[in-house]
Amino acid sequence: MSQARASWWSLLVGDVHCVLDRDPAARNRLEAWTIYPGVHAIAHHRIAHALWMRGWRYLPRWISFVSRCLTQIDIHPGARIGERFFIDHGNGVVIGETAEIGNDVTLYHGVTLGGTAWHAGKRHPTVGNNVVVGAGAKILGPIRIGDRARIAANSVVIEAVPAGATVVGIPGRVVAPQRSTTHGFDLDHHLIPDPVGKAIACLLDRVALLERTQLAAADTSCATCDDSCVEPVFNRPVLQPANLE
Numbered sequence: 001m002s003q004a005r006a007s008w009w010s011l012l013v014g015d016v017h018c019v020l021d022r023d024p025a026a027r028n029r030l031e032a033w034t035i036y037p038g039v040h041a042i043a044h045h046r047i048a049h050a051l052w053m054r055g056w057r058y059l060p061r062w063i064s065f066v067s068r069c070l071t072q073i074d075i076h077p078g079a080r081i082g083e084r085f086f087i088d089h090g091n092g093v094v095i096g097e098t099a100e101i102g103n104d105v106t107l108y109h110g111v112t113l114g115g116t117a118w119h120a121g122k123r124h125p126t127v128g129n130n131v132v133v134g135a136g137a138k139i140l141g142p143i144r145i146g147d148r149a150r151i152a153a154n155s156v157v158i159e160a161v162p163a164g165a166t167v168v169g170i171p172g173r174v175v176a177p178q179r180s181t182t183h184g185f186d187l188d189h190h191l192i193p194d195p196v197g198k199a200i201a202c203l204l205d206r207v208a209l210l211e212r213t214q215l216a217a218a219d220t221s222c223a224t225c226d227d228s229c230v231e232p233v234f235n236r237p238v239l240q241p242a243n244l245e
Contacts, residue, residue: 008046011083015042018084022106037071038087048077079113082129089135096124102147103129110136116158117141128163 016039019032026032032039044067048060060077068074073087075095082103087093089109095101098121099113111133115123125139128146134153139145146163157172165174 006083008050011046012039012043014084015039015086018086018104022086023088037073037090041067041071041073041075041087041090041093042081042085044071045075045077045079045081048075049079049081052077079124098122098142099124100126102127102131105129106132108133108135108137108153112138112140114138114140115142125157 016029016032019026019036019039020029026036044063048063048067051063052060064075064077072091073093075081075093076097076099078097079095079099079101081095081101082105084104085101086106087108088106092110093107094112094114096113096115098115101113105127113125113127117123122142124142126142126144127133127139128144128149130148131145131151132149133139133151134155136154137151137157138155139151139157141158143158143160145151145157145161146165148164149161150166151157151161151172152166152168154170155167155172156170157167159172161167161172161174167173168175
């Protein structure tokens with residue numbers, strides 16, 4: 001992480017500038033500075049983290065508590081966050097103590113970078129550079145999310161994700177390799193595949209194929225029959241079971 005080398009002010013300026021690059025609703029820097037809770041939360045966190053790294057404990061936690069009350073974003077002061085970090089909307093975002101986030105990462109509201117163990121030590125995710133995490137996604141445990149990965153909305157990721165992959169579902173699974181894009185950040189969430197929808201479509205195609213095959217077999221068997229041939233089975237009335245008394 002470059003957080004240890006860059007100054008608090010330079011990091012904050014980068015956080016503000018990236019808002020204009022990734023949010024079409026942002027019209028100018030004044031809006032980003034004054035009314036974006038994600039910017040406020042990361043500004044408070046960078047102060048709290050600097051104190052945390054110097055051995056302070058209560059004051060950084062108090063800063064984190066006040067920031068959560070103001071922004072609805074909960075970032076533990078021990079979390080390591082890289083440059084140009086953007087939280088869009090922000091409500092409900094939770095980032096745990098041992099989480100590590102690379103540069104140029106984008107999180108949407110409701111994202112959790114959480115732990116799965118009670119013991120001390122590394123228990124939260126490590127997120128690479130240029131990662132986009134959709135709204136409501138949960139990334140749990142000391143796993144690594146590779147660079148340029150995309151996590152679909154409401155996914156639950158409990159295993160490592162390779163670089164450039166797209167993850168969908170509960171539990172999260174890789175459904176697509178890296179996609180090329182002409183933009184600096186791939187935010188086309190509507191192009192994320194739907195594996196459940198694809199599976200249903202395949203089943204419907206299979207049923208249609210079996211029906212066509214069965215109909216073709218029935219027509220062939222009746223080709224040499226005379227006029228006394230019975231109707232194909234598909235034209236017969238359905239027999240109702242006898243009444244049981």
